[in-house]
Amino acid sequence: MSVKRTRTLGLIAGMVVVLGGFGYLLYGNIGENIVFFRTPSELLAMGAEAYDVPTRLGGQVKAGSVQWDAEALDLRFVVKDGDGEIAVHSKGAPPQMFQTEMGVIVEGRLTRGDGQPLFESTNLMVRHSNEYQPPKDGHPEPDEMYKSLIKDES
């Protein structure tokens, strides 16, 4: 074999090794870092497999379930969909637009709390909508949120 040929073969062999190794890395890493999007009932239906895997939990904030401790920055609420309900705990302030019965996505993992399943959230996102929606019944009108803060209203 000529020198050139050997070199070309060596180059191809090198490429195969590099690409193979890189593909293996990609495959392994993506498997470990997938976050599943699930609703409370889907998560509850999974039994023991639901615990301790990175999850995005999507649903509605249950009416009357929000407990917010502003001093300790400690937030507890229940996310529900249909019949599924899961208690959620998170550290840090909720977004201002966080309200009862609104759609939320919480990122974190399901833990075994004190006997009860508890979703420890690391990130709380309110579902944005691009389209205009008139305020629903029972929700505060937008301007109620700020009227009380306007000074010297004459």
Place this chain on the structure above:
Amino acid sequence: MIRILGYSAVAAALALSLYGAVAAIWGVRARQAALIRSARAAAYVNAGLLLLANLLMVYALLTHDFSISYVAQVGSRATPVWVSVVSLWSSLEGSILFWGLVLALYTAAAMYFTRASLGALGAYANAVMLAVGAFFYLLMVGPANPFGAVFPVPADGPGPNPLLQNHYLMAVHPPLLYLGYVGMTVPFGFAMGALLSGRLDDTWLRVTRRWTVTAWMFLSLAIMAGMWWSYEVLGWGGYWAWDPVENASFMPWLTATAFLHSGMVQERRGMLRVWNLALIISTFLLTILGTFLTRSGVLSSVHAFGEGPIGMYFLVFMALLLVSSLALLAGRSTELKSTGNLDSMVSRESAFLLNNLLFTAFTFTVLLGTLYPLLAEALRGVKVSVGAPFFNKMTLPICAALLFLVGVGPMLPWRVASRDQLKRNLLAPTGALILALAVSLLTGVRSVYGLMAFAFAGFALVANLQEFAQGARARQRHTGTGFLPALLSLFRVNPRRFGGYTAHVGIIIAALGIAASSEFRLEREATMRPGDTIEVAEYKLPLDDIEGFNEPHRFVVAANYSIMDGERVTGSMNPRLNYYTGRGGEPVTTPSVRSRVRNDLYMTLLAFEQDGSSATVSVIVEPLVSWIWAGGLIVALGAILAMRPARARVAAGAARERATVEAA
């Protein structure tokens, strides 16, 4: 009237593009120069038609003509004038309209500047660019018509997405992105032109080099402006989240950057000819993929701009592009043999090869992470997202290696490096590497990537500055001028090379900013009453009051803080929540940011009590964030410098000669 005029202009552009594409190809085949000329004229007229359509839309937006569907969708009587103007690209239909204008202008300009010389290559390039244009005009005539009729005509509209009207950067980021994205159509058009016409030498590469650099510059600026926008608007103190839309703008940048480097290998050494064509085709396809991802609503992301029926159009278009360009490339591959060989593993061209390998791996990683959720949903029916840890784990080693290469590449000569050259060039950068490593260990950097980032940044910075110094000294000896004039003359003598090094310096500065701001970020959250003080790093921040006030198109709740230095007030911070009246009153967080060279103070109002008794805020102190933006601007400056034509070479065959400075 405006509606009909605008729609007709777009429809005429569609007809003209189709005519021009056919006429150009026919003209070449039948050797009819008049047909080719008419196709070029079609490109010029198109630019005029699209300009007219865009001006009509801006006029309609400014005069609040709600009988036009797009105005009814994004317009509002309450928005300030600048918001009305930039509403042009705030939603799907308008952004396609604007895209069409940019493409038509690029096509016309590229045809004008190459009119004299290129023959069949230019004609085919025109046909390809017009055909790409036809796709976008078709979208506007069909499913994404900005000039639709509305009946009954509403009295007012909702205004654009609040996230978009909340910061002036939204006036800047999309046009830059389109100038970058669409600009890649020019090198793609000429690459396809080369394949179609069989003129496979370096002509297409040389003709389009400045266009590619221009598009790359805009794309770099667009990515930076996007990061900046995300930082200034979204309120989490970060600038990059591996969001699909960010990835969409980043992938073509990666392949285009690889192309800028590998193109030089082809021009110098005649190697990588198939590879370069593949890279520019990928770059263009990735821009179309990016548009598909952002504009079809196929991915959910923070940049949720809206959903439309245009997904299928894009899929078919991408499939056509992929199949036809790969078929063309395969058909010509035997004619695209390399004329040069790799002489040594220690040479400029092998550094570029490694650079290309890394950029390709980078692109592939980002592509996989971005598309994986789509594939998983389509194939397995599960909804998943790929977490940032995947991207970080996979790409940080690549980033580190690339940063190191930014230093290695410039110090290696073409063909083969001698031991002496290496020794001489390595000394100072290696010293800088050790120094930077020691300093970062002393200041408390402990993460492996943090240490690598600072050490390699030091190495690469000195390596690139050393090139300037050596070049300037050589010029000094040659011309007998002072050091500074000699340094400046480098940009005249070899603009491409020293423009490139300037861009390197920008990248290194940005890398330092990214490394420092992620390594040393401090963050605190607290609920405070007026009078309370929060301390983060060297900042003491008393909350003065919480106030609400009206602005014409929104109302605002602000928490007003003073910045204290001892007993002295040195400034104020006013994080806000803005409520846009037209959009249902969702609050938009509006962080307050104070940038300094050393660090940024960043405050977000998270929540407040309606009686004004308390506010919950987050305070973030991040070092060197402004270095990222400065680095981005230096990158752009480097690109601009590199665009200048080189000083006329003496001999005809001198294009492959070493640059004057290198020889010195």
